[in-house]
Amino acid sequence: MTPQRSYRRLGAPRAMLLAGFLGGVCTSRLVAVLRRPRPPTRGGRGFDSRRIVHSASDAILSVDERTRILLANPAAAHMFGTGVGVMKGSALARYIQPPSVVISSPPPDAMLTPLDYFPTGSGRAGRRATDYAVTGIRANGQLFPIEGSISSVAHEGRRVYTVILRDVSERHLVQQKLSRSHDQLRQLSAALQSIREEERTHIARELHDDLGQLLASLRMDLTLLGRIDHLPEASVHLIAGMETNLLTAITSLRRIATNLRPRALDEGGLYFALQGLRDEFVERHGIACTLLADEAELRLDDSASTAVFRIVQEALTNIARHADARSVVLNLYRSNSDLLVTIRDDGRGIRAEDMDKAESLGLVGMRERVWGMRGEITISGDEPPGTRIDIVLPLDGHLA
Ligand SMILES: Nc1ncnc2c1ncn2[C@@H]1O[C@H](COP(=O)(O)OP(=O)(O)OP(=O)(O)O)[C@@H](O)[C@H]1O
Ligand SMILES: [Mg+2]
Numbered sequence: 001m002t003p004q005r006s007y008r009r010l011g012a013p014r015a016m017l018l019a020g021f022l023g024g025v026c027t028s029r030l031v032a033v034l035r036r037p038r039p040p041t042r043g044g045r046g047f048d049s050r051r052i053v054h055s056a057s058d059a060i061l062s063v064d065e066r067t068r069i070l071l072a073n074p075a076a077a078h079m080f081g082t083g084v085g086v087m088k089g090s091a092l093a094r095y096i097q098p099p100s101v102v103i104s105s106p107p108p109d110a111m112l113t114p115l116d117y118f119p120t121g122s123g124r125a126g127r128r129a130t131d132y133a134v135t136g137i138r139a140n141g142q143l144f145p146i147e148g149s150i151s152s153v154a155h156e157g158r159r160v161y162t163v164i165l166r167d168v169s170e171r172h173l174v175q176q177k178l179s180r181s182h183d184q185l186r187q188l189s190a191a192l193q194s195i196r197e198e199e200r201t202h203i204a205r206e207l208h209d210d211l212g213q214l215l216a217s218l219r220m221d222l223t224l225l226g227r228i229d230h231l232p233e234a235s236v237h238l239i240a241g242m243e244t245n246l247l248t249a250i251t252s253l254r255r256i257a258t259n260l261r262p263r264a265l266d267e268g269g270l271y272f273a274l275q276g277l278r279d280e281f282v283e284r285h286g287i288a289c290t291l292l293a294d295e296a297e298l299r300l301d302d303s304a305s306t307a308v309f310r311i312v313q314e315a316l317t318n319i320a321r322h323a324d325a326r327s328v329v330l331n332l333y334r335s336n337s338d339l340l341v342t343i344r345d346d347g348r349g350i351r352a353e354d355m356d357k358a359e360s361l362g363l364v365g366m367r368e369r370v371w372g373m374r375g376e377i378t379i380s381g382d383e384p385p386g387t388r389i390d391i392v393l394p395l396d397g398h399l400a
Contacts, residue, residue, distance in 0.1 A: 059165040063114045065158060067092040079167050082139040092117060092163075097135040097143070114161040118150045136167065144169045190372045193365075197261070197306055204260040207253055215253065219246045262309075269400070270305040271295040277313060278330065285320045293332040300339075304398035307369045308332070308341065314362045315343045315389055322354075323347025325386055334395070338375075341391040349381035373398070 053060050059076035061069055072087035080087065080095050087095070096117050118132040136146040148165040226239045257263075258280075264273040271293055278291045300308070312330060319325050325347030332341050355363060363379065366389075370377040375393040 059167075061087075061092070061095075061163040061165070063092055063161045063163055065113055065161075067112055067114050067117075069095075070160070076165065079165065080136065080138050081142075086139075095137055096146070096165075097137060099134070114150060114152075114163065118148065118163075133168075136165070145172050186368070186371070189368050193369070193372075194303075200260040201266070204257040204263075207257040207260070208263070212250065212253055212257070215246060215250050219243065219250070222246065265305055265309055266302075269295070270298040270300055270308055273305070273309050274298075274312060274330065274332075277309070277316065281316050281320070281328075287319065287325055288327040289316070289330065290328070291330045291332075293330070297334040297339075298332060299400040300395065301398050301400050304339075304373065304393070304395065305400075307373060308339070308393070311341070311366050311369055311391065312343065314366050318362055319345045319347065319387075322350075323387060337395050339391075339393045339395050341389075341393065343389040345386040347386045349384060350379060350387040351381060354381075355379060 053073045056073055057075055059079045060073045061076055062071040063069055069087050069090050069092060072084050074084055077084045077087055092114060098112060098117055099119055117134060132148050134146050134148055136144045138144065145168050146165050147168045148163060150161055150163050152159050152161045222239055222243050226236070262273045262276055264276050274291055274293065278289045281287065282289050316328070319328055323345045325345035328345045330343055332339065367377055370391055370393065373393050375391060378390045379387070381387045
């Protein structure tokens with residue numbers, strides 16, 4: 001008899017191979033094997049399917065149409081914490097939870113088939129798109145995650161299902177730990193960013209208020225000194241030189257303080273801070289830069305203003321260092337409760353491999369700031385000319 005095969009499959013590569021093999025060769029034999037006394041092996045010319053199933057490291061069940069377990073291998077019994085003999089004849093529901101869709105609205109005749117336990121498109125997918133992720137029930141009642149595949153053959157007018165299962169509890173635990181530590185790293189990075197910003201603000205203020213005041217008063221004293229009559233020629237020269245140096249010191253101090261944290265960010269708001277950034281960029285690098293934004297739309301709280309400012313600052317630094325661009329457009333506007341930011345240059349364009357440089361942290365920091373605000377960022381260099389950065393930032397709770 002040639003068995004008719006219908007086949008729905010998933011699972012890890014090894015399970016797939018095994019499933020294919022079993023679907024083709026073993027399943028119909030298993031059914032026969034279950035009904036007859038064990039046939040003698042054929043001296044190495046054929047396969048002893050019972051032995052293959054018995055020694056498989058994946059859990060294998062053979063199930064009839066009414067979800068009754070016809071056969072379980074030792075790996076299956078071990079996985080469910082019971083014995084092969086106990087499993088044989090039991091309902092599949094004792095070991096695998098029907099998916100919630102089925103539990104909440106059972107089929108009209110309340111009669112599940114084995115396929116109902118592995119419904120397409122329900123449950124969580126496993127490693128592959130076609131994997132079925134189901135929940136196992138150990139003999140002691142403990143639930144655990146399983147990844148599995150199911151195939152069936154028609155045998156003597158009845159359908160027999162082969163289910164191959166793998167316990168993925170450990171993988172899930174590792175995934176959970178990974179995602180926890182990822183979250184912690186993200187929180188740490190956000191905390192470090194805000195500590196860094198506070199320190200920058202503090203140092204900028206000290207420089208500006210303390211040192212700046214001191215230099216300004218020294219300059220006034222020098223001016224008074226220069227007004228004294230009949231000063232020797234050498235002293236007049238010395239005073240003029242000191243005045244020039246003092247002016248340079250005051251200018252440098254302002255630049256350093258502004259680089260640390262622009263006063264406009266705290267006093268004027270994001271729009272004026274961006275204007276200052278744009279002006280400084282144009283003056284320093286000779287690259288044209290247009291700022292398209294509305295002051296009223298950029299009245300945001302400190303954390304959002306700082307995040308947007310630092311993102312634009314890093315983008316402009318990158319353009320000056322890497323892009324070889326002639327012009328830049330900064331476009332910031334509100335759409336409903338989001339702020340949309342687009343930064344475009346007409347330079348050489350960022351390449352895919354540039355975005356994964358291990359030693360580069362600028363883009364990573366940019367992404368972290370955006371994700372920290374639950375926003376989205378897209379960086380692309382494939383739309384010539386140049387590089388385009390698109391950011392969507394939800395502003396809920398960030399409006400000033
Ligand atoms: N506007 C741009 N045009 C072309 N290439 C760019 C642009 N912006 C970034 N890049 C490329 O992407 C890479 C990564 O940028 P990223 O800002 O992460 O690092 P970096 O600027 O090299 O170093 P840093 O960590 O100091 O920021 C850059 O080295 C550069 O090759
Ligand atoms: Mg950079």
